[in-house]
Structure formats: structure tokens, C-alpha cells
Amino acid sequence: MGVRRTAYDREMADWLGNVAPLALLCQQCGGCAAVCPSQRHGGIRPAELMERAVSGSLDPIRESSLWLCARCMSCSERCPSGADPGEVIAHLRERAVVGGEVPAFLREEAQRFLTTGLSFPRTGMTRKMRKELGLPDGEVSAEAVAEAHEICQRTGLGRAVHD
Amino acid sequence: MTRPLYIFPGCLIPTRLPFLEAASRFVLDRMGADCADLPGATCCVEPIGLRTMARETWLASSARLLAIAEEGGRDVLTLCNGCYMSLKEAHHALEDDLVRRRVNEVLGGIGREYRGEVQVHHLPGYLLEHEEGVRRLITRPMGLRLAPHPGCHMLRPSEVLRLDRSFRPEVLDKIASWAGATVDPGPEWPACCGGGLAGIDEVLSAKLLMDSVRGPQASKVDAILTPCPFCFVQFDIKQKEGVPVLYLAELMALAMGASPERIGLRYHRTKIALPSP
Numbered sequence: 001m002g003v004r005r006t007a008y009d010r011e012m013a014d015w016l017g018n019v020a021p022l023a024l025l026c027q028q029c030g031g032c033a034a035v036c037p038s039q040r041h042g043g044i045r046p047a048e049l050m051e052r053a054v055s056g057s058l059d060p061i062r063e064s065s066l067w068l069c070a071r072c073m074s075c076s077e078r079c080p081s082g083a084d085p086g087e088v089i090a091h092l093r094e095r096a097v098v099g100g101e102v103p104a105f106l107r108e109e110a111q112r113f114l115t116t117g118l119s120f121p122r123t124g125m126t127r128k129m130r131k132e133l134g135l136p137d138g139e140v141s142a143e144a145v146a147e148a149h150e151i152c153q154r155t156g157l158g159r160a161v162h163d
Numbered sequence: 164m165t166r167p168l169y170i171f172p173g174c175l176i177p178t179r180l181p182f183l184e185a186a187s188r189f190v191l192d193r194m195g196a197d198c199a200d201l202p203g204a205t206c207c208v209e210p211i212g213l214r215t216m217a218r219e220t221w222l223a224s225s226a227r228l229l230a231i232a233e234e235g236g237r238d239v240l241t242l243c244n245g246c247y248m249s250l251k252e253a254h255h256a257l258e259d260d261l262v263r264r265r266v267n268e269v270l271g272g273i274g275r276e277y278r279g280e281v282q283v284h285h286l287p288g289y290l291l292e293h294e295e296g297v298r299r300l301i302t303r304p305m306g307l308r309l310a311p312h313p314g315c316h317m318l319r320p321s322e323v324l325r326l327d328r329s330f331r332p333e334v335l336d337k338i339a340s341w342a343g344a345t346v347d348p349g350p351e352w353p354a355c356c357g358g359g360l361a362g363i364d365e366v367l368s369a370k371l372l373m374d375s376v377r378g379p380q381a382s383k384v385d386a387i388l389t390p391c392p393f394c395f396v397q398f399d400i401k402q403k404e405g406v407p408v409l410y411l412a413e414l415m416a417l418a419m420g421a422s423p424e425r426i427g428l429r430y431h432r433t434k435i436a437l438p439s440p
């Protein structure tokens with residue numbers, strides 16, 4: 001019988017990175033599971049993920065349920081131990097992204113941010129509505145897009161969307 | 164006293180729901196708020212999906228927006244729960260000197276620096292702080308019965324957002340009452356409308372949406388009241404057999420005498436019946 005690996009092991013702690021200090025606080029009280037609107041409908045299971053993150057039986061790249069979090073932050077708000085499951089899930093997603101796993105929808109959104117500075121597309125319809133309502137055109141300037149793009153290159157998002 | 168403001172409309176409102184911007188500008192204008200548009204604005208890095216792909220990109224992009232505001236000597240005012248959470252959480256994280264130094268190394272690459280001297284306000288919080296001024300401007304009390312939907316990111320994480328309590332929130336109810344509306348008691352723990360899952364899992368998103376509208380549908384309110392454009396889209400477009408929705412600034416603008424035409428109420432998919440003036 002081998003000894004069960006936990007986040008207290010050096011190797012495991014390295015693997016967990018940012019997740020470890022938070023995930024280790026989890027007492028498995030189940031509070032987050034009870035309040036999670038996604039788990040209620042068969043989506044993400046925050047308490048279970050916390051347990052699996054700590055015990056090393058979770059591979060973020062293969063864990064597609066990570067993307068079923070609505071980020072309502074009810075879990076973190078309710079957590080009595082300060083384990084911040086909502087933030088742990090975000091860190092796990094980032095590990096998946098670093099490993100090359102990005103849902104198509106988000107890849108598209110990220111590319112849009114890199115090239116237009118916005119997360120949502122501006123359309124002819126919007127421009128027409130803005131005119132009808134007497135609003136300024138509110139286009140994102142080329143300089144602003146260039147600055148946002150540069151930030152993406154210097155941080156994580158630029159890498160994440162480059163194949 | 165609030166300092167002069169930069170309006171940060173984000174990107175969902177300007178690209179899909181400009182009428183919510185028109186209503187917000189009407190209210191701020193009536194209040195005599197000293198507002199300008201945040202120069203060089205981009206998206207804050209959308210906090211539900213994009214931010215979780217690259218935390219540092221979010222932090223630096225939000226810091227860039229705060230740095231621009233700081234340079235102009237104005238605070239930031241958001242019209243969207245998502246923008247508020249993004250900027251307010253970044254603001255909070257950047258209070259840590261080590262974090263600010265790390266982020267400033269990135270900002271240095273585009274010739275900017277953030278020193279930490281800006282405040283972030285969300286429209287409901289701004290209205291709350293100016294109760295007297297808002298009340299004085301109400302010329303047409305709106306005799307509507309509304310169901311409050313604050314939306315997750317007006318409330319949580321409450322320690323950081325500091326706008327309303329997360330158990331039995333009360334800010335929307337208060338402001339709506341100044342406008343002459345009656346607000347049904349909402350759920351003690353306000354539901355998520357599922358907006359964060361739209362595009363990723365439509366079926367799951369719709370189930371969350373149904374959970375959040377069951378109450379308002381059963382109680383036959385005139386409309387759902389929300390301060391968030393993401394929630395607005397869920398209710399106005401994705402809800403089946405829909406209860407109409409009003410964005411907080413729309414309610415206030417109407418109560419301050421704006422005509423429905425002026426603020427583009429016609430663009431709602433689910434039409435709302437207003438009491439005759």
C-alpha cells in the first residue's frame with residue numbers, strides 16, 4: 001500500500017501552484033456544493049474538485065467540468081474556511097489553458113479582445129442604434145487596442161490564443 | 164463627496180445595449196454629475212471567461228484603465244456588474260505594494276504607471292450615496308411592482324465589492340422605492356441568472372436562468388429590476404414566457420421624467436407596460 005499523496009507533499013504542492021495554499025484550507029464541509037447553482041443541474045461540483053485538487057487526482061486539462069462554473073462566487077462567499085473555491089477553479093482553468101485546453105468560444109473571445117480591445121463585437125446595428133439615441137460613437141482607438149495587445153503579449157492571454 | 168468621474172460603459176452596453184447607456188447618461192446628467200468618457204478605454208477583460216484564462220492579463224488591463232483615470236484626476240463609474248467586479252477586484256489586489264510593483268513592470272512597457280489613487284464606483288452605489296439629490300429629481304413616481312435581481316457581481320465577493328450585503332441585499336429595493344416603485348422581497352440568497360454560462364453551455368445556462376425567474380414569473384410582477392447588462396440580456400432575450408426587465412438606470416430615468424422614446428425603451432425584446440403618467 002502506498003502512502004496517499006496530498007498537497008502537503010513538495011511535489012504535489014509544486015503541481016498545484018497557486019491553488020495549493022487555498023485548496024489546503026478546505027474542510028470538506030460541503031457548503032459550496034449546497035449553494036452552487038451549476039452543481040444543482042449536473043454542472044461543476046466545487047467541493048469534490050477541491051478534494052480532488054488536494055489529493056492530486058485532478059487533471060485540469062481533462063476536467064471539462066471546470067468550464068461549467070458560472071463564476072457566481074456563491075461558493076467562495078459561503079465557504080467558512082476561506083478556501084475560495086471560485087478562485088481555485090479559476091486557477092485550475094488557467095492551468096488547463098497553459099496546457100493548451102481552451103474552449104472554442106473563449107478562444108474566439110480572447111482573439112476578439114486582442115484585435116479589437118473588446119469582448120463583444122460591434123455591429124452595424126449597434127452603430128445605427130447609437131446614432132438614433134444621440135450617443136457618441138464610442139469606437140476603441142487604435143492606440144488603445146495596441147496597448148491592450150501589448151499587455152496580452154507581456155502577460156498570459158497572448159500566449160494562450162496562439163496555436 | 165465624490166470626485167469628478169469617468170464613465171466606463173464597458174463593452175456589452177456600448178455594443179449590444181446602447182439604450183442602457185442612454186438611460187444612464189440621462190440620470191447622471193440630471194444629477195449634475197461631473198462626467199467624462201474614460202479616454203483610451205478597452206474591455207476590462209471580461210471577468211467570467213477571459214479573466215480565468217490569464218489572471219495577469221486581467222490585472223494589468225484593469226490596472227491600465229485605472230492608471231488612465233488616475234492621470235486624468237477622476238474616479239471611475241461603471242454601468243455593468245462585470246466591469247465593477249473586474250475593476251474593483253483589481254483595485255483591491257493592487258493595494259498590495261508587491262502586486263502593484265509587478266503590474267507596473269508590465270504597464271511600464273506601454274509607458275504607464277498606476278499609483279493607487281483612484282476609486283471605483285458602480286452606478287447603484289453612486290445613486291445610494293446621493294440619496295437626497297436623487298429623491299429631489301423624481302418627478303414621475305413609477306407605480307410598478309418589481310422583482311429585484313442584483314446579480315452576482317454587485318454582491319460577491321462582498322468583502323471586496325462592499326456595495327451591498329450578500330444575504331438579503333437591500334440596495335436595489337431602497338433606490339427603487341425612491342422612484343416610487345414597490346419591490347417584492349427577493350430571495351435571501353439572490354440567484355445567478357446563468358449569464359456566465361451563455362455561449363459555453365446553453366442548456367445549463369437556461370436552467371440557471373429558469374431558477375432565477377421562477378419567483379418573478381409566479382408573483383406576476385411588472386418587471387425584474389437589475390443593475391447589470393449581462394443579466395438584462397438573459398431576462399430580455401433568453402427568458403421564455405418572459406417577465407419584462409428594467410435596468411436600474413431606466414427606472415430612474417423614467418422616474419426623473421425621461422420619455423420612453425428618449426431612452427430607447429422600444430429596443431427591449433420583451434415589452435414592458437408602463438403606468439400612464
Ligand code: SF4
Pocket residue numbers: 032035036037038039044046068069070071072073074075076085086089
Ligand atoms: S462560482 Fe462556480 S463553482 Fe462556485 S458556486 Fe458559482 S457556479 Fe458553482
Ligand code: SF4
Pocket residue numbers: 025026027028029030031032033046047050075078079080081082083084085
Ligand atoms: S465550502 Fe469551503 S471548506 Fe466547505 S467544501 Fe467548499 S471549499 Fe471546502
Ligand code: SF4
Pocket residue numbers: 119172173174175176205206207208209210243244245246247249
Ligand atoms: S465586464 Fe464585460 S462589459 Fe464590462 S468591460 Fe469587461 S467584458 Fe466588457
Ligand code: SF4
Pocket residue numbers: 070071072244245314315316317354355356357358359391393394
Ligand atoms: S446574475 Fe449572471 S450575469 Fe448577472 S452578474 Fe451574476 S453571473 Fe453575471
